Amino acid sequence: MSISIIATLYTLLLFAGFCAGFEIAFAMGLFGFFGFAQVMGMGPALNLVGIDIYNNLVNYGLTVIPLFLLMGTIGANAGIAKRLYDCSYKFIGHIPGGLAISTIVGAVLFKSVCGSTTATAATFAAIAIPEMDRYNYGKSLSSGTVATVGTLGVLLPPSVALIIYGIISQRSIAKLFLAGIVPGLLIAASFVLTILVWCKINPSVAPRGTRSTWKERFKSVPSILPIAIVFLLVVGGIIVGYFTPTEAGSVGTFAILIYSLAVKDITFRGVMDAVLDSIGVACMILMLVAGATIFGHFFAATNIPFILADWLMKLPFPKEVIMLMIMLIYLIGGTVIEDLAFVILCTPIFIPVVTRLGYDLIWYGIMVMVILMIGIVIPPIAMNIFVVSSIAKIPQRVVYRGVYPYLAGMTVCLFILLFFPGLSLWLPNLLMP
Numbered sequence: 001m002s003i004s005i006i007a008t009l010y011t012l013l014l015f016a017g018f019c020a021g022f023e024i025a026f027a028m029g030l031f032g033f034f035g036f037a038q039v040m041g042m043g044p045a046l047n048l049v050g051i052d053i054y055n056n057l058v059n060y061g062l063t064v065i066p067l068f069l070l071m072g073t074i075g076a077n078a079g080i081a082k083r084l085y086d087c088s089y090k091f092i093g094h095i096p097g098g099l100a101i102s103t104i105v106g107a108v109l110f111k112s113v114c115g116s117t118t119a120t121a122a123t124f125a126a127i128a129i130p131e132m133d134r135y136n137y138g139k140s141l142s143s144g145t146v147a148t149v150g151t152l153g154v155l156l157p158p159s160v161a162l163i164i165y166g167i168i169s170q171r172s173i174a175k176l177f178l179a180g181i182v183p184g185l186l187i188a189a190s191f192v193l194t195i196l197v198w199c200k201i202n203p204s205v206a207p208r209g210t211r212s213t214w215k216e217r218f219k220s221v222p223s224i225l226p227i228a229i230v231f232l233l234v235v236g237g238i239i240v241g242y243f244t245p246t247e248a249g250s251v252g253t254f255a256i257l258i259y260s261l262a263v264k265d266i267t268f269r270g271v272m273d274a275v276l277d278s279i280g281v282a283c284m285i286l287m288l289v290a291g292a293t294i295f296g297h298f299f300a301a302t303n304i305p306f307i308l309a310d311w312l313m314k315l316p317f318p319k320e321v322i323m324l325m326i327m328l329i330y331l332i333g334g335t336v337i338e339d340l341a342f343v344i345l346c347t348p349i350f351i352p353v354v355t356r357l358g359y360d361l362i363w364y365g366i367m368v369m370v371i372l373m374i375g376i377v378i379p380p381i382a383m384n385i386f387v388v389s390s391i392a393k394i395p396q397r398v399v400y401r402g403v404y405p406y407l408a409g410m411t412v413c414l415f416i417l418l419f420f421p422g423l424s425l426w427l428p429n430l431l432m433p
Helices: 003-019 024-040 042-057 060-077 080-092 098-110 117-134 139-154 160-169 173-201 214-223 225-239 245-262 268-302 304-313 319-336 339-357 361-376 383-392 396-419 422-431
Strands: none
Touching: 003 024, 003 268, 003 304, 024 042, 024 268, 024 339, 042 268, 060 080, 060 117, 060 160, 060 245, 060 268, 080 098, 080 117, 080 214, 080 225, 098 117, 098 139, 098 173, 117 139, 117 383, 139 160, 139 173, 139 361, 139 383, 139 396, 160 173, 160 268, 160 339, 160 361, 173 225, 173 361, 173 396, 173 422, 214 225, 225 245, 268 304, 268 339, 304 339, 319 339, 319 361, 319 396, 339 361, 361 396, 361 422, 383 396, 396 422
């Protein structure tokens, strides 16, 4: 049996395992092990499994994942998001769609301490949707807004997904953080534009909120300053080289914890819940990385990434079209299995292709993150939809209807970033040449 047939067979078995309900991490590890054993032998395969799992669990670089997750879950369990939301509402809540726009602004600010998309969606589902209900906002608009803004955590630092991509691609996490800022703000602006157009077409879907006085507005500003300080401390410390990402995660988590305790926003039970939540998600991600590493080594043994690169390079298409084909594979694959798992699995396979096409891997990481953002809110596996629907007690079909208008803006932003890569690379080239 040829190497290509073996690779194809075990890839099909992997997807069959996903459809049969196998845990994603274990399916990648299992079929990667058997595939490697068929190509290289049982002895080397047994060594591979032991070494890959051990190396992932003792990898110092991966300790950054639970630390940033803990920082985000502490922020989600404390009242930080509510303070940010209240501040933004006081400034823009009185305009049509102002509560929804306030949710976007609050989520952008909250992303400075929370890199988890589901935590952001859950937090604002509990805070923003009841407020929008109070002002008779349409259910589709309110729930769709909350589900969509949660995806901004994929791009805006400190993003756990960007950290994972940086580890896989061996690229600077600091540069990736910088590269995500402009695209993240661009997509957030597209969300605001979507709301304004939506309200223009149907003003009844988002009535005006109460206008706050300037005294009330300025009084709310000091509540968000500590969050800005933590963001500058964490991300700025990484950029200037004062902290490693792991050290920055430790400092940021400690700072958020002390701040939350000082203002009495979190209880001991809340801290324990945050720790347990972050441990659970971190273990899932670490097992995904370990499983994807095993399967990736199987692919490396078959030389499939380089065969794929040669085949794509010979296609009579511009490189932008080939890149769109790769993005489409990510999008389709993410509808079959969990999006982050598919990113972890496929990124090492496509990196040789992207390199041969002459693209910058920092820019490519941002493109993958935008696709991941889209995948998080499209069926059938859309975690943010499930979270918002569960917390707000809104049918999933209603949440989906609210998400679809935002997808148009996200798609436009994807094409803008594809044809103008300088938007992603401007900040890292400026600050970290």
